[in-house]
Amino acid sequence: MTSESIVHSHEADEKHVDAMNWDELEFGVIPTDYMYIRICSDGENFSQGHLAPYRKIELSPFAGILNYGQGILEGLKAIRTKDGRIQLFRPEENALRMKMGAERLCVPCLSTEQFLAALKQAVLANKRCVPPPGKGSLYIRPLLMGSGAVLGIGPAPECTFLIFTSPIGNWYKCGPSMNLYVENEVPRATPGGTGAIKSITNYSPVFEAVNKAKAKGFTDVLFLDAATGKNVEEVSSCNVFIVKDNVILTPPTNGTILPGVTRKSIIEIALHLKYKVEERDVPLMDVLTADEVFCTGTAVGVTAVASVTLHDKRVEYRTGEKSISQKLRVMLTEIQTGVVEDKMGWTMQIR
Numbered sequence: 001m002t003s004e005s006i007v008h009s010h011e012a013d014e015k016h017v018d019a020m021n022w023d024e025l026e027f028g029v030i031p032t033d034y035m036y037i038r039i040c041s042d043g044e045n046f047s048q049g050h051l052a053p054y055r056k057i058e059l060s061p062f063a064g065i066l067n068y069g070q071g072i073l074e075g076l077k078a079i080r081t082k083d084g085r086i087q088l089f090r091p092e093e094n095a096l097r098m099k100m101g102a103e104r105l106c107v108p109c110l111s112t113e114q115f116l117a118a119l120k121q122a123v124l125a126n127k128r129c130v131p132p133p134g135k136g137s138l139y140i141r142p143l144l145m146g147s148g149a150v151l152g153i154g155p156a157p158e159c160t161f162l163i164f165t166s167p168i169g170n171w172y173k174c175g176p177s178m179n180l181y182v183e184n185e186v187p188r189a190t191p192g193g194t195g196a197i198k199s200i201t202n203y204s205p206v207f208e209a210v211n212k213a214k215a216k217g218f219t220d221v222l223f224l225d226a227a228t229g230k231n232v233e234e235v236s237s238c239n240v241f242i243v244k245d246n247v248i249l250t251p252p253t254n255g256t257i258l259p260g261v262t263r264k265s266i267i268e269i270a271l272h273l274k275y276k277v278e279e280r281d282v283p284l285m286d287v288l289t290a291d292e293v294f295c296t297g298t299a300v301g302v303t304a305v306a307s308v309t310l311h312d313k314r315v316e317y318r319t320g321e322k323s324i325s326q327k328l329r330v331m332l333t334e335i336q337t338g339v340v341e342d343k344m345g346w347t348m349q350i351r
Contacts, residue, residue: 046110064145076139077140077336078350088348097198126165133337168299176319182284189233206221209236222287225256237297238299240282241266241295243293248275261298269332292304305319
């Protein structure tokens with residue numbers, strides 16, 4: 001497959017941004033005008049990247065991503081500030097994390113400089129699709145996949161790097177807090193597995209547990225560690241923190257937990273605000289006696305947890321304006337949206 005053949009000729013059937021009401025944005029599929037493509041074949045360097053109109057893509061039935069799950073994804077947002085600027089938040093961290101995942105799955109990867117340049121092209125090409133200030137953001141999905149044909153177990157001979165985007169609303173329109181259900185039978189990740197990278201294979205195995213929890217009225221699932229079944233690790237797609245006696249605790253990224261960019265930023269903000277932060281194993285019993293619980297991630301930002309339920313036991317937590325999670329959320333959001341000066345050097349303006 002060549003870079004020219006990856007773009008399918010048929011029009012996509014998803015809802016287009018032209019029909020979008022900015023006030024009704026959610027976290028869903030709204031294709032924008034362009035996607036970005038680069039190809040790497042047989043161990044050679046990546047081809048020159050280019051923009052193409054958003055379309056469906058063609059893949060060989062033998063493609064490594066379809067047969068063996070050889071794929072890495074990332075997620076970040078472009079935000080329009082009140083003065084009209086468009087900026088990204090710590091995109092170099094996403095580049096480094098994709099590189100780490102690519103090495104684990106034996107996929108060639110772009111350099112940090114190439115990754116950032118590709119992001120810039122994709123955002124500029126879809127500039128009109130970045131929501132107005134306060135209405136949401138342009139979600140950016142870089143995808144690196146084994147696109148070449150392969151039958152034997154091993155890396156695909158060709159890989160494709162794609163960036164596609166979709167405008168999304170603010171998470172808080174879906175509610176100010178989460179209600180989590182503890183999953184104590186199915187682990188999200190196992191030692192030596194791929195829990196620490198954003199492999200595409202990490203997500204569908206938790207669909208069943210999440211669907212069951214949502215059918216019972218919960219927002220998401222809180223997973224325990226596979227080794228002992230006693231420590232909390234992650235929610236299905238975000239990191240978890242607890243607050244006990246003004247000390248902020250979060251599980252360490254020791255191989256089964258994704259090193260979230262928002263997670264890392266919240267730790268740094270908390271330390272800046274003089275909170276004590278500990279990265280250590282967090283027993284489930286500590287969660288059930290905590291003052292606060294909150295989650296962090298690209299999609300959720302910083303979202304308070306109103307309750308955690310283990311079997312039939314429901315524990316409720318402090319939320320609202322006086323909570324520590326709210327203070328951290330406000331500071332993070334103000335940096336991301338350009339309300340305050342970025343003294344951390346975390347934002348990248350798109351010009």
